Amino acid sequence: MNDFDWKQLLNPEFYILLEFGGIKIGLYVVLFIVFAETGLLAGFFLPGDSLLFLCGIYSQLLMKELSTGSDFLDVSFLAALVSVMGILGNMVGYWFGKKSGSYLFKREDSFFFKKKYLFQSKDFFDKYGTKAIVFARFLPVVRTFAPVVAGIVEMEKKKFMFYNVLGSILWSFTMIFAGHYLYELFLSQFNIDLKHYIEYIVIGIVLVTTIPVLMKFLKKRN
Template sequence: MSYFWDFFQHLFNPRWIFLHFGNTALFILLAIIFAETGFFIGFFLPGDSLLFTAGIFGKDLCKNFYNVPLIVIILIVASVAILGNIQGYWLGYKSGKLLYKKKDSFFFKKKHLIIAKLFYQKYKTTALIMSRFLPMLRTFAPIVAGAIRVDFKKFMIYNIIGALAWTFSLMLSGHYLDKRFPELKNHLEWIILIIISITTLPIILNIIKKKKILL
């Protein structure tokens, strides 16, 4: 039990995952990316920082996965992100109305669903691309899309574009910044904090504007 709790705590330390799990690090990354985009309980998972850190440790990931090129690793991650959104879409399609009646719990806050819906109403289907870079919305945007019955073909177009833009931009940024600044590995905490700040600032400002609606 203590081992499981230690592992859960370390999920928020991406460097620990890539340094300690070797051959299985990629599969842990894929599981987290799928859970974050495929289930409403995944909103707290560190997708952005994991992808950026995966880019920094890209050479090790490739070495531990049959020495494939980094672009193959990124495409695998993007494919899982696409599948996660499909899972989220069908979750919303099948039970979206029930989710709005669901009581709040540790893993589920109805206000997150409402914020995602407001965001989706403002940006329409392009919200599926934008939400990839916004924690919390990344989880709930596909659920909202399914709940309001967005055309599945249109959903898939924006789903694919968003997944590719998200994975390629973050993983390649980590990869090339590490090449340019090898000491980057020693300051991951600050880099991750900056990423979180950049990605969450827009949604925080939007929440402030919409606060009266949520009260």
């Protein structure tokens, strides 16, 4: 613990490689983070897309205790577990939004809650309608508050669940499979181990996923 650096909390690799008492708990931490992003309204500072991409790279390590003996099945099972936690997290976010009504729009800011993100998510929801639940999965910050907004505006539960399931499956399988198979491709074809370039990968994914949100925010200000 003496070597612990708080900056590690912003590094997705830290969670994947986490151990407790000599036992690797990375898989369970990852699943909790995916749930917390929407279910606990704490997702705006947690790694999302980059975490899933790295899960694909480290899938063999994460699935070591649950391995089926098939590489494809292991990666698919990992993506399915992440998808289920994403679905559950969104369901809790939707329920909370429906119960809280307009209360959140009047709530004061705190470390775990920023009202401006809620307004940005509402604008995004107003623009894309029910499909926002799917699109939001690939956007940090918006991903956290979109299901809450859906609950506040009382989006039909069946519609919400359809887009919730669809979005979670697309997000988890796309990001995890991309990480896994790009890692294998670079290693086999170019002899490049992407694990040595984790920082650059994380920065790249963060830029790609946040630029649309930043552009929308700046455009709104102008």
